[in-house]
Amino acid sequence: xxxxxxxxxxxxxxxxxxxxxxxxxxxxxxxxxxxxxxxxxxxxxxxxxxxxxxxxxxxxxxxxxxxxxxxxxxxxxxxxxxxxxxxxxxxxxxxxxxxxxxxxxxxxxxxxxxxxxxxxxxxxxxxxxxxxxxxxxxxxxxxxxxxxxxxxxxxxxxxxxxxxxxxxxxxxxxxxxxxxxxxxxxxxxxxxxxxxxxxxxxxxxxxxxxxxxxxxxxxxxxxxxxxxxxxxxxxxxxxxxxxxxxxxxxxxxxxxxxxxxxxxxxxxxxxxxxxxxxxxxxxxxxxxxxxxxxxxxxxxxxxxxxxxxxxxxxxxxxxxxxxxxxxxxxxxxxxxxxxxxxxxxxxxxxxxxxxxxxxxxxxxxxxxxxxxxxxxxxxxxxxxxxxxxxxxxxxxxxxxxxxxxxxxxxxxxxxxxxxxxxxxxxxxxxxxxxxxxxxxxxxxxxxxxxxxxxxxxxxxxxxxxxxxxxxxxxxxxxxxxxxx
Numbered sequence: 001x002x003x004x005x006x007x008x009x010x011x012x013x014x015x016x017x018x019x020x021x022x023x024x025x026x027x028x029x030x031x032x033x034x035x036x037x038x039x040x041x042x043x044x045x046x047x048x049x050x051x052x053x054x055x056x057x058x059x060x061x062x063x064x065x066x067x068x069x070x071x072x073x074x075x076x077x078x079x080x081x082x083x084x085x086x087x088x089x090x091x092x093x094x095x096x097x098x099x100x101x102x103x104x105x106x107x108x109x110x111x112x113x114x115x116x117x118x119x120x121x122x123x124x125x126x127x128x129x130x131x132x133x134x135x136x137x138x139x140x141x142x143x144x145x146x147x148x149x150x151x152x153x154x155x156x157x158x159x160x161x162x163x164x165x166x167x168x169x170x171x172x173x174x175x176x177x178x179x180x181x182x183x184x185x186x187x188x189x190x191x192x193x194x195x196x197x198x199x200x201x202x203x204x205x206x207x208x209x210x211x212x213x214x215x216x217x218x219x220x221x222x223x224x225x226x227x228x229x230x231x232x233x234x235x236x237x238x239x240x241x242x243x244x245x246x247x248x249x250x251x252x253x254x255x256x257x258x259x260x261x262x263x264x265x266x267x268x269x270x271x272x273x274x275x276x277x278x279x280x281x282x283x284x285x286x287x288x289x290x291x292x293x294x295x296x297x298x299x300x301x302x303x304x305x306x307x308x309x310x311x312x313x314x315x316x317x318x319x320x321x322x323x324x325x326x327x328x329x330x331x332x333x334x335x336x337x338x339x340x341x342x343x344x345x346x347x348x349x350x351x352x353x354x355x356x357x358x359x360x361x362x363x364x365x366x367x368x369x370x371x372x373x374x375x376x377x378x379x380x381x382x383x384x385x386x387x388x389x390x391x392x393x394x395x396x397x398x399x400x401x402x403x404x405x406x407x408x409x410x411x412x413x414x415x416x417x418x419x420x421x422x423x424x425x426x427x428x429x430x431x432x433x434x435x436x437x438x439x440x441x442x443x444x445x446x447x448x449x450x451x452x453x454x455x456x457x458x459x460x461x462x463x464x465x466x467x468x469x470x471x472x473x474x475x476x477x478x479x480x481x482x483x484x
Contacts (some may be wrong), residue, residue: 009397010098044081047150048142051077053159055139056456060167060201060211061451067448075138081130081145097144098466099398099458101390107137109387110347113380117346122354127347129379134453143459152419153463154225154407157424159220160456164215165238168245171200171208175221175248195306197250202449209254210435210444212246217261218424218433225423252322253442261434262293268426272407324370326441328364333374335359337381344381349446352379359440368446372439375446392436395461399429402464421464428460 006012040047054072091406110133114126142296147153175198197205219238226235246254266289274282300307318324336359345355349368352375353477356366369375434456439445445454 011397011401014446017312021292024092026097040342040463041084044084045146045149045152046242048077048146049085049149049156052143052146052156053279056156056160057163057453060163067452068132071135071139071448071452074142075135075317078142081142081207089453096461097398098394099144099462099465100141102387102394103137103140104382105138106387107133109343109380109384111341113384114346116343117118117351119120122351123161123344123352124146125354126346126348129346129351133347136451139452140455140462143456144462146325147460147463148174152422153424153460156456157427160453161218161222161238164212164219165241166240167200167202167208168212168215171198171245174198174200175245180197194330195250196248197247198245200245204444206253206442206446207415207444207450209246209249209251209257210438210442210447210450211263211435211453212242212249213254213438214258214427214457215242216246217265217434218427220265221423221427225420229419241263249398249439250310253438253440253444254308256441257434257436260432260437262431263290264433265426268403268430269470272403272422272426275407303365316414325364325366329366329370331376332359332361332364332366332371333371333378336378340378342381343383344377344379347379347384369444370442371446372443373444391458395432395458396429398465399425399432399461402461406464424460425464428457432457432461 019046051074053426055067055074060072060433061068107130110130114130117123117126130432143156146360147156153310165283175196179196179198181197199205199208202208202211216239218241219235222235225234226232246258256461266286270277270286277285301309311324313320316323318327333356338356345351352368369378373385376388380387403422403425406425410422431453435450435457444450
């Protein structure tokens, strides 16, 4: 049974055997002689990290077109690095991990879905969607390579956290001084019709919530990962500010994602420290924490009217206007899936915008399916959904495998299991849980400023794979001690 699970999750896949016989792998590095003569390419990985820092630094403030150009720059730079790699210098070449394979399948299904799209105009539009998806996946490939370095990983995450602090700080300013609603985000007939939903630089409360979920995950683990009282204090300020701002978005999907992320965070931190906990806390810490969270939720529902109304509206069915809108959109999307079950209508939001009007119910115009599961299924059919679920399975399994390995190595080299690498991995896995929870009822992470954060989380998980493949346990422990 264990062997079957390892095969499904690619945990025992012999990638090094594939490297010795793959023609694709042999292509990588054929320009390595040029790289040896280039001064700038001696700093290839730091330059790549700088490009990533620029991307995450400007994403909340600039247009989608500019983010697209930055994604194209990241893709081009990954190609350059791959073609100039020299294994004799320790370069990773393609740097494949088990996570790369379901991602390649996902892209392949998207391409086939575009090829079978009905009509020439729809086919061309679908291939534009494939091109956009390719940019995100090449960004993942670049990050999975660059973020192998603990120092560069810490820099990229640090830049994102500082930018998120600015974004959430401006959101809190909107709460205190007021902000004009740019759309009808609250039911005019509800008691909250005059309340402020903050949106900061993202222009939409749901987008802001999707942007801040990863920030909360990373800022919490930064409390333990950053050394020194000043950095730890900054991490606490980031955690409080980001969490408060997310709550003030009044995004119910964001709250769902936050709740799931907090649960995952507690479970993983408890697992990390469990060898050092007394027997009582080893078995009682999680129940006490969850009871405390449940108590806080009950107190919030009882004593905070805004919170109570937003929570109860989740269960109001079509009695809430936002719920009614989503239910009608989902019903139309299910009809689309019924007509295109295998490979969908074709990837991309533009394809959805062209096909959805043929199925929409009166007065329920939509730009997306408002559920990541439905969106993938309607765009790429059940085959695409299978590829995505396989990607999730492999990613979370790799996260668990690498966390267990890091815990063993860290506890052998650090007396309190204080290695920073493990905390960043915990942050990456929990942000994926939170974004998935939010994505079940919304599709905000199809926006570039949110989508790049999803792939950042996946890339961080993938970036730990090479340590296990290239280093012995003793070398791994020395590597961890050197970089922490």
